[in-house]
Amino acid sequence: MSELLARHRAVIPNWVALNYNEPIEIVSGKGNRVVDADGKSYLDFFAGILTNMIGYDVPEVREAVERQLATGVVHTSTVYLLRGQIELAEKIARLSGIPDAKVFFTNSGTEANETALLLATYARKSDQVLAMRQSYHGRSFGAISVTSNRSWKNNSLSPLNVHFLHGADRQLAQFKGLSDADYIAACVDDLRHVLATAVSNDVAALIAEPIQGVGGFTMAPDGLFAAYKEVLDEQGILFISDEVQTGWGRTGSAFFGIQNHGVTPDMMTFAKGLGNGFAVGGVVARGDLMDSLPAVGLATFGGNPISMAAANATLDYVLDHDLQANAARTGKIIMDGLRAAAERLPIMRDVRGKGLMFAVELESPAQAARFMEESKKAGLLAGKGGLYGTAIRMAPPLTLTVEEATEGLSIIVHALEVINAEAVTQ
Numbered sequence: 001m002s003e004l005l006a007r008h009r010a011v012i013p014n015w016v017a018l019n020y021n022e023p024i025e026i027v028s029g030k031g032n033r034v035v036d037a038d039g040k041s042y043l044d045f046f047a048g049i050l051t052n053m054i055g056y057d058v059p060e061v062r063e064a065v066e067r068q069l070a071t072g073v074v075h076t077s078t079v080y081l082l083r084g085q086i087e088l089a090e091k092i093a094r095l096s097g098i099p100d101a102k103v104f105f106t107n108s109g110t111e112a113n114e115t116a117l118l119l120a121t122y123a124r125k126s127d128q129v130l131a132m133r134q135s136y137h138g139r140s141f142g143a144i145s146v147t148s149n150r151s152w153k154n155n156s157l158s159p160l161n162v163h164f165l166h167g168a169d170r171q172l173a174q175f176k177g178l179s180d181a182d183y184i185a186a187c188v189d190d191l192r193h194v195l196a197t198a199v200s201n202d203v204a205a206l207i208a209e210p211i212q213g214v215g216g217f218t219m220a221p222d223g224l225f226a227a228y229k230e231v232l233d234e235q236g237i238l239f240i241s242d243e244v245q246t247g248w249g250r251t252g253s254a255f256f257g258i259q260n261h262g263v264t265p266d267m268m269t270f271a272k273g274l275g276n277g278f279a280v281g282g283v284v285a286r287g288d289l290m291d292s293l294p295a296v297g298l299a300t301f302g303g304n305p306i307s308m309a310a311a312n313a314t315l316d317y318v319l320d321h322d323l324q325a326n327a328a329r330t331g332k333i334i335m336d337g338l339r340a341a342a343e344r345l346p347i348m349r350d351v352r353g354k355g356l357m358f359a360v361e362l363e364s365p366a367q368a369a370r371f372m373e374e375s376k377k378a379g380l381l382a383g384k385g386g387l388y389g390t391a392i393r394m395a396p397p398l399t400l401t402v403e404e405a406t407e408g409l410s411i412i413v414h415a416l417e418v419i420n421a422e423a424v425t426q
Contacts, residue, residue: 002022004025004037005018005022005023008023019372019381019383020372020373020376021373024036024037024038024040024376025037028056029044029052029055029056029057030055030056030057031055031056031057031399032044032055032056032396032397032399032400032401032404033056034056034381040379041379042376042379042380042381043379043380043381043396043404043407043408043411044056044381044396044397045380045381045382045394045395045396045408045412046381046382046383046393046394046395046396047273047395047396047397048277049272049383050213050245050250050272050273050357050395051272051273051275051276051277052273052276052277052397053248053250053272053273053274053276053314053318053397053398054273054276054314054317054318054323054397054398054399055276055397055399058276058313058314058317060313060316060317061276061310061313061314061317063313064309064310064312064313065278065306065309065310065313067309068084068305068306068309069306071305073305074304074305074306075301075304075305075306076305077298077300078298078299078302078303079298082303082305082308084303084305084308084309084311084312085105085302085303085308087308087312088103088105088308088311088312088315089102089103089105091312091315092270092282092284092315093284095255095256096256096268096284097259097264098264098265098266098267098268098284098285098286099264099286100286100287100288101284101285101286101287102284102285102286102287102290102291103282103283103284103290104282104283104285104290104299104302105280105281105282105299105302105303105308106271106280106281106282106283106299106302107279107280107281107299107301107302108138108271108279108281109137109138109242109244109269109270109271109272109281110137110138110139110140110143110281111138111140111281111299112244112269112270112271112281112282112283113137113138113142113143113146113207113240113242113244113269114138114140114142114143115269115283116205116207116240116267116269116283116285117129117142117143117146117160117204117205117207117240118293119267119283119285119289119290119292119293120204120205120238120240120266120267120289121160121204121205122292122293123204123238123289123292124202124203124204124205124236124237124238125202126202126203126204127159127160127161127204128160128161128162128163128199128200128202128203128204129145129146129160129161129162129163129203129204129205129206129207130162130163130164130165130191130194130203130205130206130207130237131146131147131148131162131163131164131165131206131207131208132148132164132165132167132168132208132209132212132220133148133164133165133166133167133168133169134148134149134168134169134212134215134218134387135147135148135149135164135168135207135208135209135212135214135215135242136149136152136209136212136213136214136215137207137209137242139152141157141158141159142158142159142160144158145158145159145160145162146160146162146207148164149214149215149387151389152214161199163194163198163199165187165190165191165194165206165228166186166187166190167187167208167220167224167225167228168212168215168218168219168220169218170183171350174186180221180222180223183221183224184221184223184224184227185227187220187224187227187228188227188228188231191228191231192231195231195235202236203235203237204237204238205237205238205239205240205266206228206232206237206238206239206240207240207242208220208225208239208240208241208242209241209242209244209245209246209257210225210241210242210243210246210251210256210257210258210260210261211245211246211251211257211353211354211357213244213245213385213393214385215385215386215387216359216361216385216386216387216390216391216393217352217353217357217358217359217391217393218352218359218386218387219352219354220261222260222261222262223261223262224261225239225241225258225261225263226261226262226263229263229265238266238267238289239263239265239266239267240265240266240267240268240269241256241257241258241263241265241267241268241269242268242269243256243257243258243268243269243270244269244270244271244272244281245257245272245357245395246258246357247268247270247273247274248270248273248274248315248318248323248398249318249323249324249327249355249398250273250327250354250355250356250357250395250398251327251354251355251357252324252325252327252328252329252331252332252354252355252356253328253354253355254324255324256268257354260354266285266286266289267283267284267285267286267289268283268284268285269281269282269283270282270283270284273314273398274311274314274315275307275310275311275314276310276311276313276314277310278306278307278310278311279301279304279307280304280307280308280310280311282302318398321399323398323399324355324398326398326399326400327355327356327398328355329402330356330396330400330401330402330404330405331353331354331355331356331357331358331405333402333405333406333409334356334358334405334408334409334412335351335353335358337409337413338351338358338360338409338412338413339351341413341416341417342360345416345417345420346420346423347362347363347367347416347419347420347423348360348361348362348416348420349361349362349363349390356395356396356397356398356400357395358393358394358395359385359386359391359392359393359394360391360392360412360416361386361390361391362390362391362392362419363390363423364390365388365389365390367390367419367423368384368386368389368390368391368392369384370419370422371384371392371415371416371419372384372392374414374415374418374419375411375412375415378411378414378415379411380408380411380412380415382394382412383395394408394412396408
């Protein structure tokens with residue numbers, strides 16, 4: 001055990017997981033690559049869990065932060081006007097497509113989801129919330145209650161009355177072989193049945209990830225949430241889209257993940273990639289919902305000038321360089337290559353994703369752990385997850401080049417070939 005790892009284990013909770021049998025310390029980064037303390041370079045296909053959205057040491061972001069630092073003002077709180085906060089909120093409100101939108105900034109996706117749930121339950125005067133099976137929405141009390149993945153739930157206590165829906169679980173026997181249209185119809189029937197049997201009147205909201213992060217990038221077929229929203233609208237139930245992982249063009253086919261379903265939600269939550277590593281999250285919602293809370297509120301570090309400088313620069317970079325189109329282009333290279341490999345590698349149970357958000361389902365957690373070690377050895381960082389720990393999930397920075405996509409694909413496929421050969425000989 002390394003000296004640093006021993007120190008980590010002495011003072012950091014044991015539920016703060018580390019990747020790899022021999023965890024690495026990342027000491028520098030440039031572009032889409034990082035270097036560890038031993039000097040080994042890696043192509044980063046996990047981006048700090050989808051957070052270093054445009055890579056490392058980006059001049060535009062660094063210079064924006066340095067300009068703010070040079071003013072001597074690192075923090076004021078939101079009791080003063082914050083130009084960067086206002087500018088960023090204007091951009092997000094416009095991009096969201098939500099009518100008369102307002103924005104509240106937080107520090108994380110967990111905080112953002114807590115805020116959205118507060119808005120919905122207050123507006124509807126109800127503690128009843130719908131969420132999706134296999135979902136993950138954060139680690140706090142309320143966010144855990146709408147999380148549907150036993151590995152991430154610490155207890156059954158909840159401030160909310162939650163019911164979980166089908167929609168991203170086509171692996172179940174009752175749904176296998178169904179077309180998208182038939183699966184959507186079955187899920188809508190289930191929603192109507194839940195509303196008729198499991199809840200009382202005045203459900204507050206449905207909260208859903210367009211693509212489930214911890215769930216291993218499982219997702220509803222395009223159009224499901226539009227069909228759900230027709231039912232929700234009949235009863236005035238609000239719809240919250242958790243865009244913490246799917247926002248800012250990552251799916252390639254839409255700027256926000258929910259737009260792949262042709263839906264404008266009542267609220268969207270966001271975080272992770274927006275600050276390109278600086279802490280920023282938030283909610284964008286209809287103005288009437290955002291303004292409805294009767295008590296005074298703020299987030300001490302929400303709208304922080306440093307984070308706002310980084311986030312404005314990051315969002316401008318994404319838009320100015322059309323990184324949504326780049327995600328579609330480079331993601332297709334990788335997804336096409338993975339699907340071709342799956343035809344000859346039986347350990348690959350599924351390949352799924354959109355844009356630069358893709359996953360490979362393997363046969364066992366042991367194979368997923370083996371992939372992590374093999375790809376690390378070859379110089380590529382990846383992530384794992386899924387309901388049963390059998391999914392490899394990858395989401396490189398949106399600045400990934402065609403050459404890097406090809407390089408990463410080669411490493412991934414080679415690692416899968418090694419694991420497949422091992423499985424055959426066992």
